[in-house]
Amino acid sequence: MEGMAGQKSSLGWAVNIAAFLLVLLWTIPTLGLFVSSFRDRDQIAQSGWWQSFSGSEQTGFVRSGTEGALQDGVWVIEGSVTADGEQLVAWGTSAREPGAHAPGDTVEIDEGIDITVADDGSYRMVSDTEFDMRRGERIFVTTSSPPSFTTDNYSRVLSATGLGRAFMNTMTVTIPATVIPIMIAAFAAYALAWMQFPGRALLTAAVVGLLVVPLQVALIPLLRMHNEMGIGKGYLGIWLAHTGFGLPLAVYLLRNYMVGLPREIIESARVDGATDFQIFRRIILPLSFPALASFAIFQFLWVWNDLLVATVFLGNTREQLVMTGLLRELMGSRGGEWEILATSAFISIAVPLAVFFAMQKYLVRGLLAGSVKGG
Amino acid sequence: MELFWLAISTIAIGVFGCVAWFWGSNWVLDRILPAKGPNAGDNIRRANQIRPWLFLGPAIVFLGMYLVYPVFDSLWRSLFNSNGTRFVGADNYAWLLSDGKFRESMLNNMLWLLFVPAASTAFGLLAAQLTDRIRWGNIGKSLIFMPMAISFVGAGVIWKFIYEYRASGEAQIGLLNWIVTQMGAEPQIWLSLPFWNNFFLMIVLVWIQTGFAMVILSAALRGIPEETVEAAILDGASPLQVFFKIKVPQIMGTIAVVWTTITIVVLKVFDIVFVMTNGQWGTQVLANLMYDWMFRGTPDYGRGSAIAIVLMILVTPIMVWNIWNARKEVR
Structure with a gap:
């Protein structure tokens, strides 16, 4: 904004204040939950969390x-x-x-x-x-x-509500559902980006089209298909489902990235007699690390935060609930107990938030690769 | 602990299986059609025709089974009765048109479609423009972007707490009702307030999606050639004019992409409505209605599929537009 230098001093304050208000507006909801998770039941019922700092x-x-x-x-x-x-x-x-x-x-x-x-x-x-x-x-x-905060809610929630179990379930769902699509998509993306074969443009277009297919369309047919195949409801089913649903984005992101890799490297490797498999493993895969990381984060966040696929493909008993499912159940059964809800919600969003802040760079990069090019 | 080992072994099997497939099938191909000997040239050509399909194979199988086949299966199933035993033609669709809840859902979905992409894009643009011009912009961006990482269910809890209602005279623990009572008005049960409750749900999605819009639009704004802005300033354009007449037109393409991406999210919105009101008080939307028919006491797969197909039809224009753009780019 060097061109705006003349206005900078007069507008500077206004811009800073406006930006601050906007950021505040976007942060306060989460902050309220965070603060409330450290207050005990009576405190939450007696006063708003924003008053908790003043006693x-x-x-x-x-x-x-x-x-x-x-x-x-x-x-x-x-x-x-x-x-x-x-x-x-x-x-x-x-x-x-x-x-x-x-x-x-x-x-x-x-x-x-x-x-x-x-x-x-x-x-x-x-x-x-x-x-x-x-x-x-x-x-x-x-x-x-005086203002007082406690961590009692956390120990209570972890031991009593089944959140520990749900946490494990979510982990069990998320990690394989993140790793497996990456493998499959990387090979497919390489083929779409660097191999010559009839129907390549059509397949690329199909992947772009499949990006927006609503999950809802797939629920009933897949549930029946899984039942007929004998998979039924369980981890295998949900891993397969998440793999299928995550693939279009994975292939699309990786293909867009691989297409941009310098042609000379790949051509000269071909001339030197490298097979496609070797080119993929030795050159493409290491160079594509940023795109692989981007997709891994997307898929991780999406699977971790998903409620719909988990409810449909995993089931709703206490032993099967993932954290989003448990949180939903708590909202129904413990609707007024905000100390439990706030704490459980915060535990369930802590891992994605940590991943988000640690890997934000790759997330932004992936978003840009996925969207700006389309325009 | 048992679960942990199950997960670890699945990853191992999955990864090993993938590697085995890609490596093994390539190895077999090289054995059958060796790139040496009398037919070397012919073999290489034929192997090169087959190899892409080995690379693509698993992806095509998954995409076909988990996304393409379900679309047609849903379409087919929507022509059958509740448990799929009797062909009923277009009865399910006729029922949709006459059903009050469906019309309510369609209407609400339209409201969502108008409000959420518009508000998210506008706030995203504002946030991008503001944070690009201040020193602590990156921290600001992170914080506005943060809700992206929060699940819709988590966001539902967060916002339900903000909308929490206590009877007039009691201490208000919901931020919104506290502000309202501080200004001397009566506290409201926001989530059952007819018509407006839809907007209280939409705000949750706007809160989540604004960060996405901001990140993309901020990159687009930074890509605008400096000269165009400088020329406008030399010509005496005010900052507002520079923004609306010089910058916005140049990033129109990106705005369209952001808008359509959020539109898709909106069409599929489920969790927020499901956990906050479950479609009561006039807030039903298509995705939740579909879930409702699929999981009620006696599920009606015919009607559920019909609603899913309606959703599919609604996203089709965007799908076509996306493919059109992508093909233009490939050429």
Whole structure:
């Protein structure tokens, strides 16, 4: 944007602020989930996650003890109205005015009975005569607790909801479903890019066409085909299905990349007597690493995040659920328990996010190879 | 642990099987038609005719079995009754036209088709233009691009939390209702708000797809020849004019690609609706309707297939357009 140098200073601030707002808008939803996964159930229900950094105020009451002790000629009951980590803000003795008094005040609640609640939350009830109460006196307190976060949700979710099992299932589905199509597609892409045979243009066009075929079309026929072949529902079926569904993109991306490799290298290898198999293995495959990586990431993210193929081809029992399936089930059965939902969701998106941030370069490269050329 | 070994051995078998096939079939071919001896020339020519098909073989088998055959099988099956025992002709399609839920889905899909690609492309363009001009642009890009990596189900949880509703007077824990109540309005149950709830679902997909649009459009914007922009500035064009009259027309082709790619995603949208409303409150879409007919108590494969074929017909224009462009490029 050197050409814009003149406007840069005046527009600079506006652009920075606008960009910041946009980024904020796109980040906040995920951040909310992330923060909530570290708050306990009560905190989530009592205040929005955006208020969790400033601490929260609660109002409630505690009952004093009933047995006084004789000290220096007066009867005294002592105790504390706050729990560890809480700070007393205000207190009172009636439900109508729960915050009527400041910490340190002394108030007469009954004839001859005084009560003092100190800053640290300790109270002291003093009476000239022996206490005669069946139930303790109610002391209303408003306390503030500092921002507090916990990892309890994670240990709870991992042990109780079956997420550990689902995590393994997702892994089991994803890795073979990522590796196998790459092998098959690389050979096909090489043939489409560098071998001469009738029907090559037609096949290339067919691959481009198959890129957009909706999965929905394939569900019913494939389910029946798998049943007839005796594969039924299971890992083999889902691996095969993901391989089939991922192939068009794989072949397309790899072919586009391989076509761009320098012709001279391949021609001179041919002249030197290398067979196609040798050219593929020694020259094309190593040079195509970026494209292979791009596709591997696409396929990994797509399979890991998929819900539809997994529900149809793997089944819905607890032992078979992948993480997206489990998350969906939790949304139904634990709809209001946000601490569980937020934590489970975050665990399920942690791996793709890590892959995304680590391999972003290849992802972007793959996207560009896949789309810009088409225009 | 058992699962782990199953997965490892499958990878091993799969990879080994692939290598064995490609290496083995090539080896066999070289044995049958050796590139030496009296018929060397002839053999090489014939081997070169066969070899591409060895390379392509597995891919063609998979593509044929898992994508081409299902299209025709679905078409065929859509002419049968629920369990495929009786030929019913076009009955399933006639039923579609008369079914209220189907019409609702079509209408909603059209809404999605208008809104999501337009909004994603517009936001993507804005994000590309903004992040290309600031120093921390790459970090900004990463963060806007990030939702790409999140599953639709995960995004569903994230956004359902934002739309969470608590009765008026209680502490609002959903961000949207909190903002609304801070401004003095009543909290709403967004996901069952007639008509507008569709948009609350669409926003989720826009949130996911904007990063994709941004990445592609940003590359296209950077590819614009500097001279055209400079010439416009010398002629006194304002930044807005430069953007809309010089830059946008030059990346129209890329915008079209982004638009159609997102259109395809939109047509197939399933997970978001499935997990957030499951098509209740007037938010049904085709893909979810199809799933519904396929997995209800007594599945109706005829009607399910008919809906799938409708989806297939809807993507066909884009398919043809893509092939047209690709062939132009090959030539």
